[in-house]
């Protein structure tokens with residue numbers, strides 16, 4: 001494992017400003033989150049399905065799309081419950097979700113717009129259900145934390161794989177990247 005997920009979530013909470021008030025309001029609305037999760041999953045997979053490249057990934061194996069609908073509902077609900085108060089289990093789970101996406105070749109170009117769809121659709125639902133601005137902001141923050149996990153996994157896994165395969169030191173690897181970036 002290239003990062004400590006618990007330390008990473010602590011850093012992200014601080015950077016994003018995810019507060020104990022955010023956690024409380026999410027937990028208070030956990031039932032509502034579960035109620036709307038299936039509808040959010042429908043929007044999410046309809047969006048991915050409109051993109052030929054992502055649609056091909058979704059239907060690559062038998063039953064994948066069905067499984068994904070269920071895992072989305074669980075993922076969405078966990079943002080409200082925080083599992084173990086956004087502790088080690090939450091962080092490990094988010095890190096694992098990141099690794100799964102790296103394994104199937106899904107990168108920032110896929111994940112960032114997809115998370116924007118979640119934020120947009122949940123925003124519409126919050127408005128329709130007369131939910132508070134505070135809940136909207138808490139959800140936006142936790143979505144950004146989850147997004148950062150998936151994004152960071154793609155960087156960490158690539159670096160880890162290169163270091164393992166080549167035996168290079170991290171310092172050499174970073175020097176090569178800096179040098180390469182300078183010549184682009």
Ligand code: HEM
Nearest residue numbers: 048054057058064071072075097100104106110111114115
């Ligand atoms: C907001 C961004 C996303 C979230 C929160 C998300 C959530 C998840 C979760 C919770 C899993 C299950 C992980 C596990 O088995 O441990 C998963 C797997 C997967 N996701 Fe995503 N995902 C996102 C973006 C995408 C995108 C953009 C694609 C593009 C097609 C995608 C395709 C897949 C696929 C193919 C799997 C594996 C399904 C399987 O065969 O089990 N995801 N995702």
